[in-house]
Amino acid sequence: MLDRRNKTLTTISILILALIMLPLVLVVITSFNNESSISLPIKGFTFSWYANIFQEPDFITGFETSLVVALIASGLALLIGIPAVYALTRYHLQHASWFQSFFLSPTLIPEIVIGFALYQAVVINLRTPVFISLIIGHFLLCLPYVIRLITASMLLMDSHIEEAGWICGCSPQKGFFLIVLPNIKTSIIAAFMMCFINSFNNIPISLFMNGPSITMLPPAILNYLQNNYDPTVSAISVLLMVFTALMMFLVEKAIGIKKITE
Amino acid sequence: MADLEVQNLAKSYDGKTKVLKDISFSVKNGEFVSILGPSGCGKTTTLRIIAGLIPETSGQVLVDNKDITKVPVYKRNFGMVFQSYALFPHLSVFENVAFGLKTRKIAKSEIKEKVAAMLELTGLSDLADKFPAQLSGGQQQRVSLARALIIDPELLLMDEPLSNLDAKLRLKMREEICRLQKKMKMTVLFVTHDQQECFAISDKVLIMKQGHIDQFDTPQTIFHHPRTEYVARFIGYDNFVPVSPNSCQDNYHVKAGETVLTTTEDCLNAKVLTIRPENIVLDLKEATQNTFDGKIINREYLGQSFKYTVESKLGEFKVEEARQKMRSSGDEVTLTLPAKHLHPLSE
Incomplete structure (x- = not known):
């Protein structure tokens, strides 16, 4: 075992932690600056930039749209991903590995390419409403996470427990809900989390769909930043961090409880 | 039920x-x-x-x-x-x-x-x-x-x-x-x-x-x-003696090579005879049938008994003997296969 008091290791760990945390800490500090530029050191302390967020309609509607899109896209990815994983792991399908790679392929393509392709094909050529295209794009972003995480836990699950359920009188449909789902619950929650965070923070895909009709939060922040270089951006970043951390905490709590009962 | x-x-x-x-x-x-x-x-x-x-x-x-x-x-x-x-x-x-x-x-x-x-x-x-x-x-x-x-x-x-x-x-x-x-x-x-x-x-x-x-x-x-x-092997019959084709004389006597063996079960269609290692007797004095010479070539200690591998003109036999006196490799012995333990198998 490694010595816990290994000095080199401790130093490196602290350095890396600092590297990750420092920018976040700086953002938090600058959000309270009473000057109208993002700069350090700060001259005074104010909450006015936080108040300013709510004066900016793009931020409010952007947050709402981003939230709705992230929820729908994550939900859709689970709805389609879970049965797909079930089929891939339970039935001896021909070309199963081919399907597996196909489902994971969106991770291989740069998101900006997906965004552009969707804009060109779905929005312009097929004249699909922007909101629908946005959902499609974010769904593609989410699906690989669902496939990856849930495949792992399906393979870990003893397939005999499902059979035991059938023997006990459960139809395969009922057995799926009573036996399979509860046992992959942890990875479903984790997959949902990954989907939600990735979709909510996504810029490349949302950027192409951003326009007069629809505002997403990350492009709205980017847009604001281009016109005004003031700490409102820092303030909203802090709020987003708190929001994401809160979600993580809730999920951790949910999974944590599950672990105790196991 | x-x-x-x-x-x-x-x-x-x-x-x-x-x-x-x-x-x-x-x-x-x-x-x-x-x-x-x-x-x-x-x-x-x-x-x-x-x-x-x-x-x-x-x-x-x-x-x-x-x-x-x-x-x-x-x-x-x-x-x-x-x-x-x-x-x-x-x-x-x-x-x-x-x-x-x-x-x-x-x-x-x-x-x-x-x-x-x-x-x-x-x-x-x-x-x-x-x-x-x-x-x-x-x-x-x-x-x-x-x-x-x-x-x-x-x-x-x-x-x-x-x-x-x-x-x-x-x-x-x-x-x-x-x-x-x-x-x-x-x-x-x-x-x-x-x-x-x-x-x-x-x-x-x-x-x-x-x-x-x-x-x-x-x-x-x-x-x-x-x-x-197959069944015999699965349940611990270690010894198999192939029978000469069409050598069954009167349903209870059969030839293995030149040796005539006696059984108590009908051996008309027998292809092979089998016997458990613990049923073979070594150096039985009053033996009159199913008896022939052999030489011990290997010994294993099983706790309550010894298991010998004995070489003979009918091939190798596994013999389990529950007695204290230990035999050694190279010993000359006579093997006796009691008729009631010798089972004819047709497959």
Whole structure:
């Protein structure tokens, strides 16, 4: 075992932690600056930039749209991903590995390419409403996470427990809900989390769909930043961090409880 | 509990190679029948088809003379115990056992009563609120048994239920299963590759070889009268003497090479004679028949006896001798194969 008091290791760990945390800490500090530029050191302390967020309609509607899109896209990815994983792991399908790679392929393509392709094909050529295209794009972003995480836990699950359920009188449909789902619950929650965070923070895909009709939060922040270089951006970043951390905490709590009962 | 009848069961996964060929047998109400065979002989496949977990290619499964071949697994009223126990990890012991009753929409109060009684019977009352991951292998197996029995199944299927347990626990669980089976008058079909285990607990044993039944008899009959060389080898007959073709003189005398051997069983169609190592006698003074010379070429110590390998004109023999005086390699001995222990085999 490694010595816990290994000095080199401790130093490196602290350095890396600092590297990750420092920018976040700086953002938090600058959000309270009473000057109208993002700069350090700060001259005074104010909450006015936080108040300013709510004066900016793009931020409010952007947050709402981003939230709705992230929820729908994550939900859709689970709805389609879970049965797909079930089929891939339970039935001896021909070309199963081919399907597996196909489902994971969106991770291989740069998101900006997906965004552009969707804009060109779905929005312009097929004249699909922007909101629908946005959902499609974010769904593609989410699906690989669902496939990856849930495949792992399906393979870990003893397939005999499902059979035991059938023997006990459960139809395969009922057995799926009573036996399979509860046992992959942890990875479903984790997959949902990954989907939600990735979709909510996504810029490349949302950027192409951003326009007069629809505002997403990350492009709205980017847009604001281009016109005004003031700490409102820092303030909203802090709020987003708190929001994401809160979600993580809730999920951790949910999974944590599950672990105790196991 | 009910009668089970299997008729001409066959199974092929790819349409070409048959993993099961023409399996037919019946299990009477209250009988304990084991399917014995090495891995890959089709014993688990047979059990899974009877359970309804995999479809048959042809043939029928009947319970109390009703054809249930096309009845889906969840509508057959069977209990099954898996090798991996297959408990529901997200449910407590109580909920695991209650599962079959819940799917049958039985009143809550009745479920509580029945599960409590079953936990009492299987010695699990103190563990009702524990989860499977908190239990030992033996306890998990007991929960698995309780879960299978609670629905009062027509047939209890067990797929190598003891092979994940250590030797001591295996014996204990074996006795417990026996006790429950007698008490509840269960009809049991038990799959195993352990000969000792299945002879100890079964009313009848079905020995399978490459997808077909080689012998289906009581353990005693199989032990004393194996039908084929395969069965004989499986249950510890180590010595096989090939018989000269068409050398049977009067149904009880047969030639092996130039030596005439006497049997007490009809040897008219015998291809090979077999005898257990512990039935061969060394240096028997008053021997008059089935006796010839040999030389010891190897010795193994088995605790209560020695096992010798003896070379003779009829080939090598394994001889087990339970006596203190130790023989050594190179010793000259005479071998006697008592006629009543020498079994003619036609396959």
